[in-house]
Amino acid sequence: SMTDELTDIRKDLSKKLKKERFEHTIGVMYTAASLAMCYGEDIQKALPAGLLHDCGKYCPSKDQIKLCEKYVISLTESELAMPALIHAKLGAYLAEHEYGIKDRDILDAIIWHTTGRPAMTMLEKIIYIADYIEPNRKIIPGLEEIRSIVFQDIDRAIYLSAKRTVRYLEDGGKAVDPMTVSTCEYYRKEE
Numbered sequence: 001s002m003t004d005e006l007t008d009i010r011k012d013l014s015k016k017l018k019k020e021r022f023e024h025t026i027g028v029m030y031t032a033a034s035l036a037m038c039y040g041e042d043i044q045k046a047l048p049a050g051l052l053h054d055c056g057k058y059c060p061s062k063d064q065i066k067l068c069e070k071y072v073i074s075l076t077e078s079e080l081a082m083p084a085l086i087h088a089k090l091g092a093y094l095a096e097h098e099y100g101i102k103d104r105d106i107l108d109a110i111i112w113h114t115t116g117r118p119a120m121t122m123l124e125k126i127i128y129i130a131d132y133i134e135p136n137r138k139i140i141p142g143l144e145e146i147r148s149i150v151f152q153d154i155d156r157a158i159y160l161s162a163k164r165t166v167r168y169l170e171d172g173g174k175a176v177d178p179m180t181v182s183t184c185e186y187y188r189k190e191e
Contacts, residue, residue, distance in 0.1 A: 002044050009051055009099050016058040020136075025054055027134030028127070035126045038151050042123070048101060049109040049127045055099070056091030064090050071097075078177045085177055088114045116162055116183030125154050132161045140164075159187035 014022050032050035036043045056064060061083030068075055068086060071093055079085045092110040095101040109127040112120060116128045133147050142164050150157040162184035169176045 002047070005100075006047055006051060009048070012099075013051070013055060013058075017054070021054060021057060023136050024134060025051060027136040028053055028130045031130040031134045032126050035130055035150070035154070036123075039122055039126065039154065041126055045103060045106050045109075045123055046126055048095075048099075048103075049106045049123060050130055052091060052095040052099060052101065052106075053110050053113045053127055053131060054087060054091060055094050055110075056087035056089070061086055078175065078179075082175050082177060085114055088112070115177050115179035116158060116187075117179055118182050118186035120158075120183075122154075125158060129154060129157050129161060133157070155187055155190045159184065159190070162187060 010026075013025060017025060029047055029050035032046040033043050035041070036046035059067075064086045065075070065080070065083065067073075068090055071090075073089050073093055075086060075089070079089070088111055092107045095110055096107055101107060105121065105123050108121070109123045112124045113127045113131050117124070120128065129146075129150055133143065133150055137143065142160060146157045146160050146164075149160075162180060165180055166176055166184050169180075
């Protein structure tokens, strides 16, 4: 059953992920389930997607790049320039091949959880925003506002979080993935 499957995955991840990352993961899983209830999405997809969204982060990014080479996962220029993005594609691969997740919706939600994309599916939106707002996240400016609206207007919550991500990266002099910018633009227009 899905419950047994989730319990097994959870045990495995508790050994592989650093303590804070694992706590974050559980927070995302339950936040995703709550959002799924709110927006009529399948809870049985939201739970494994939330649980596995960061499964590619069990090792440093240089090792993530090596694993992508090994598994023939093609990386874009901006992914190689911004290794923090790589765990998303790697995670989807591991979810499928190590954790037996065959559902394309779940795998896609893992792929897009870091940058988002224009016109996301509801499940993709849920994992993207659950990652941002889960209860263990340190309070950053704007987070409380996003949390207060996410159950009424998920698109606006996505816009605000994408905007904040872009600004945060730009302020830190870091590169911004074009897809994150596209997400921000798309959901700004959707408002």
